[in-house]
Amino acid sequence: MTKVSILHARYSAGLLAIVVLLGGFVCGGEPSDFLPRGSFNPLLRASDPPGTVGQTRLLGRGPVVGYYQPVAITGPKGVQFALPSGNGMTLPTERLEAGFLIGSVYRFHITQIPGALGVELFPTVEVIDRTYPPQHLATQYPIEIQLDEEDFRTAIAGRMVTRVIYLEDPQTAIPVQQTSKTNVPFEVSQFQDPLAVADEYGRPVAIVRIGSLFPPRQKSLLPEFFFGYPQWAPFPGASVASSANIDNIPSEIK
Amino acid sequence: MRSSLYFSVALVVSVTIVVGCASQQSFVMQPSQTPVALSDSVETQIVPIGHADVVDNVQLVGHQAACPCFDCQSTKQRLFSKKRIVGRTDATLLDSGVNESNGLTTAAASQFYDSQEFLRDGGDSGSTVVRLTDQSLKGLQPEDTIVHYKTAAGKVEIQASNQVALYAPRFRSVRQVSGAVAGGRAVGAAQMDRPVGTVKVDQPLPGLVMRDSVEIGHADVARGLDAMRDRERSVPVDAVQQVNVASNVMAALVNLSSQQAYRLQGDQKALFHQFANAAVTYQLDECLEVAVQNLRIPSLVRDQTLDGFTIYEFEHGHGRLQISKFADRDDAKPGDIVTFGIRIENVGDGQVNEVVVVDNLTTRLEYVPDSLECEESVDFQTDVNEAQSLRLQWTLQEPLEVGEAVTIQFKCRVR
Structure with missing residues (x-):
């Protein structure tokens, strides 16, 4: 409270609300404390198998089938991202931009993790809903997925990180300018469903699952590991040069 | 009423003579764009x-x-x-x-859009803004932009601006950490008795594959579809009674027809018949129908009726303000600067006093200090609103005369 009180009066109430909100999420509790508020159980959860939520969205209304939703994935400075392309991976980049089909699951490659050089992660991203931008603004306003070191550190430790990205409701938006430092995720307990929590604050659009799963050694199992290599679309003007072979695939699976 | 009918019929007759030839071509509908084949x-x-x-x-x-x-x-x-x-x-x-x-x-x-992707500012959303006797405003929601003023007659008026929409989606995330470390459970056999040697070789022994079995502690049995009875018999309808007033349906329709607004009544019928002989052109939506003078058209079909008629009465000397809001861009990312403009114009017949413009900024708009620009002298005041942003208020020091306008510009940073 002392720190909050010395801040500018304009932000004091907003920051206090954030502290209380985050404190409520971080603090532990009995599993019964996190029971659904209503007298119902949600049909879909973030813990469902990858692709379940997105495929269910395809059955809903709206032009979602066959739409390539632009997505941008960023991380801490220096972290490199790559996507499967052809027989290998695309060239690593610090800002991975691509159009993903809704309902498909894409596994991407993370390298150059700070504090864990040499360690590689293969998380998945599942686009479960789309945005409706004005014409020719789709690629300028992709779904921004910003990963941080906590995600990587937790995944390397053997645990599973599930991030649900949601479109914030401007009516209930946090009155703080969004930067790379202020864009911190809400932490929820393991007894809560992050998809349900995200649904309360906005419209969930993507699910990122970060674990420590590594590609299988046998090449025949790679399509299953990469969820069938679903199609994706590069951004206009972006170079999609990729290795002709699997040189940038870890040596263990060659 | 009669003079206006004279005028309208005369005008239609004159138009008939002028556009008579051209109207022949208007029946041929030319396609605006011919289909382009892929080449x-x-x-x-x-x-x-x-x-x-x-x-x-x-x-x-x-x-x-x-x-x-x-x-x-x-x-x-x-x-x-x-x-x-x-x-x-x-x-x-x-x-x-x-x-x-x-x-x-x-x-x-x-055709689809999500209002959550847009940042709106302006208008009067939610409850209508009212000004109380202590000059305070009630019902002013975030995003609202209004102007309130007092007319020369001492009447207080409130006018809302148009709404400006910026495409500015913002994404956040919810993170959950889970794993076998936190909630994992290993299921295995604690011990297993298995005979050794040739003892009891004639008895069936369990396999080596262990499977976990979960017993049902309690089960609620619900009736399934077998509890339903199919009913295939027909339902007798002989007990249905007819409506007693069915014979009066036509009479009711006639009454409805007579109540339509375009029906001529009284002396208007005589006037209509008098001028209908004088070659009138009847214009429909998509074409012109031409009749020659002294030749009555055999039938007249009108498919349009008057849906509504509104009479605006403005008091003499009553000032009215028109407030419009605009932005210099249609989309913005977090951190971008957007310049907003508010223009107030007196479009009434008299001057207005005590003009106060209020812009209640929404949560994601942050006023840039010292960015106000206005050609007129105004008193500028800011207050923190319930959306953790600012409520901007400009008070004009001078009355606004008829035809005068004031433009206020300021900048906001998108959060």
């Missing part, structure tokens, strides 16, 4: 994404036929989808071209 030139104008540096000198059509890659296949699908994509550039392919490959057109997608 070779269309194909050669398309460059697949990502192949500009790979297939620089390769004929695209031939390459598409052989290349199974995604870019070429999506382009080929785009050609077969018969969408007119002439003139599009690479910068629009992902926005519209690639997404047309599966039948999803931009036009179809533009």
Whole structure:
């Protein structure tokens, strides 16, 4: 409270609300404390198998089938991202931009993790809903997925990180300018469903699952590991040069 | 009423003479755009994404036929989808071209929008703003922009501006950490008794494969579909009674017809018959019907009626303000600066006093200090509102005369 009180009066109430909100999420509790508020159980959860939520969205209304939703994935400075392309991976980049089909699951490659050089992660991203931008603004306003070191550190430790990205409701938006430092995720307990929590604050659009799963050694199992290599679309003007072979695939699976 | 009818009929007669010849051509509907067939030139104008540096000198059509890659296949699908994509550039392919490959057109997608992706400012949303006797405002929601003033007659008026929408989606995330470390459980056999040797070899022994079995502690049995009885018998209808007033239906319709607004009554009928003989042109939506003077048309079919009639009465000397709001851009990312402008114009018949403009900024708009620009002298005041932003208020020091306008500009940073 002392720190909050010395801040500018304009932000004091907003920051206090954030502290209380985050404190409520971080603090532990009995599993019964996190029971659904209503007298119902949600049909879909973030813990469902990858692709379940997105495929269910395809059955809903709206032009979602066959739409390539632009997505941008960023991380801490220096972290490199790559996507499967052809027989290998695309060239690593610090800002991975691509159009993903809704309902498909894409596994991407993370390298150059700070504090864990040499360690590689293969998380998945599942686009479960789309945005409706004005014409020719789709690629300028992709779904921004910003990963941080906590995600990587937790995944390397053997645990599973599930991030649900949601479109914030401007009516209930946090009155703080969004930067790379202020864009911190809400932490929820393991007894809560992050998809349900995200649904309360906005419209969930993507699910990122970060674990420590590594590609299988046998090449025949790679399509299953990469969820069938679903199609994706590069951004206009972006170079999609990729290795002709699997040189940038870890040596263990060659 | 009678003079206006004279005038209208005379005007129609004069128009008939002038446009008589031209009206013959108006019946022929020319299509605005003739369908454009896909030609070779269309194909050669398309460059697949990502192949500009790979297939620089390769004929695209031939390459598409052989290349199974995604870019070429999506382009080929785009050609077969018969969408007119002439003139599009690479910068629009992902926005519209690639997404047309599966039948999803931009036009179809533009029918949908999500208000959560837009940042709105202006108007009077929610409850209507009212001004209390202590000059305070009630019902002012975030995003609202209004002006309140006092007319020369001492009447307080409140006018809301138009709404400005910026495309500014903002994404956040919810994180959950889970794993076997926190909630895992291993199920295995604690011990297993298995005979050794030839003892009891005639008895069946369990296999070595252990499977976990979960017993049901409690089960609620619900009745299934077998509890339903199918009813196939017909339902007797002989007990249905007719409506007693069915014989009066036509009479009711007649009464309704007589109540329509376009029916002429009284002396208007006589006037109508008098001037109907004088060659009147009746204009419909899409064509002109011409009648020659002294030849009565055999029938007259009108498919339009008057839906509503509103009379606006303005008091003399009553000032009215028109407030409009605009922004210098249609979209913004977090951190971008947006310049807003508010223009107030006196479009009434008298001056207005005590003009106060209030802009209640929404949560994601942050006023940039010292960014106010106004050509008139105003008192500027800011207050923190319930959306953790600012409520901007400008008070004009001088009355606003008829035809005068004031423009206020300020900048906001998108959070």
